[in-house]
Amino acid sequence: MIIDIPATTTGAINKKLVDLRESGGMVSTSRVLTMVIVTDESVSEDAIRAANEASFEHPCRVIVIARGGRRGTPRLDGQIRVGGDAGASEVIVLRLFGELVDHGASVMLPLLLPDAPVVAWWPVSEPAVPAEDPIGALAQRRITDAASSKRPHATLLEREKSYQPGDTDLAWTRLTLWRGLLASTLDQPPFETITSAVVEGASDSPSTDLLAGWLAMRLKCPVTRRKTKAGAGMQSVTLTRRSGDIVLSRDEDSTATLSTPDQPDRQLSLPRRGLRDCIAEELRRLDADEVYHEVLVKGIPLVLDNDRGATRRTARKADGRPALPAPLETDGADPESTSKPKRSRSRKSGTTAAAS
Template structure:
């Protein structure tokens, strides 16, 4: 059922909601939260459809603030949707015009459910700083979608610079299956450290950036970000290890192939997740997503962003992995040498100027000439000592 209320007020909307509950025989509301959707007329219907699907798992009141033209007289048009047109919720669509466009928070305050959490959702362009947005300040969770912004890279950077607990991004939610598959692959033997990471994806894909940032923050390994053609999303991930690389490749955005050393290739369903699934997942939790915050703050600055092909990126990742492995082996050898020297009671070997301890062969070679010289000088010293002793004895005898 859809009820239109043109040129109305918030008090008239509240009265209409009460009348609908009374006429429908409902004596209580089973709503767990208020979902506030801030959008425009172009994105309103898609956002309402996603909210209706999400409400089947999370019954809520959906307030859609569709901002219209700022010019003209102040006017508020409303539309109430219940029953089959609202999923398991009640939807109130508010279309503001004129000066009311800049004062949306005053429009929705009187329509919020009492004593219920507030979740704000921007399906399109979101404010640069959610902390200063009037609706963002009163919400426990703030959901954005960098992929739908005009400039996804700029939007993602804005999310990083203004992040606070409670923020999340549907570009991050789309990675849930990717992260689960990669974590499961690394949770199997051999339990070796990852020495290099290559993540390939479209240049306009914030999900690819977040996946690379998450891997950099968690695995503490160098990351190479390769860029494919636009519109391809996340395409592949390669994790370098001593026993071989772990690869997850999705060439057609539908089916992916997981490759691991010593195991047969596995084909997995890994299609792009729709908005309704991502929104439903985000509404399951009202606490801060600490992993997302860590990926933004710690991982994103570590990602090396260079325009290169996937093959060049993989070669760069292999080279970086080789250098990292060599450095770790050298450090282990130096530590082992120091431990051996301390156990024998000898002082540890001095380090060279390049930071590497001299090898046993170098030490033997360096000491051999000195030992030979000392050996040659020994007979001469002994002879000189004997002659001096005889002279002193003869002198003493003559004096006596």
């Protein structure tokens, strides 16, 4: 059931919820949390659908702050969804217009469930520092999605600077199946050290960047991040060890192929995770995701350092110079000037002598 309440107030919406509870038997005592979705009005339905499906695992009150146009008179249009249109939750949609667009926290505050944790989710256009946002400051868990930004890789670097306990990103959540398969593969003999790894994925895939960082941090070996055409997502991981390469690759049919030395190839299910699965997983825990934080702070910089070193070595080879892992460190002198002795021509004899 969907009930529209145009040009209303939060008090009127609360009163309508009480009436529905008394007349229709709707209860909110079983709700375990409040989920606040902050999005634009044009893309709110996909987020609502994902929250409704996830609510069967985590019954909650869903408050959607749908931001409309900033021009015109301030106005709040409310909508209540219950029953089959709300999954196992109750959905309150707050469409804000005019100056109210910038005051979403004040509008939704009276509608929060008492003594229940709050989860904030920005499907698109998240704040620069989620924990300092008025809505993010009220939440124990803050969910963003770097894949929705125009510059996903730059967005991840910004996440490292703005991270606060409770922050997470759906680009990281999408890697759960990949991480599980790779970990289980390395639990099988032979137990050899991984000497290097290559992670291949789309140029606009932040999940590929995060997986490369996770492997660099956990395996403590050089990891190369290779970019393919945009939109392809995660594609393959190659782990190199003495007995041969382990390759986990996924095709467009969401079926993965695992290749290991001296073993027949195995076909594994590795589907692309939808919003429903990712949101449901994030709602299972409300504590800080320490592994995600470590990948941002330690893992991604390790991959970037390895890529810069490879670029320097390639450039030196192209110039016809010996490949070096890094320029020589000197006491402020130019490395090239210290690699060969300086020579000067004697004015008297015309011979060449080494300068001391």
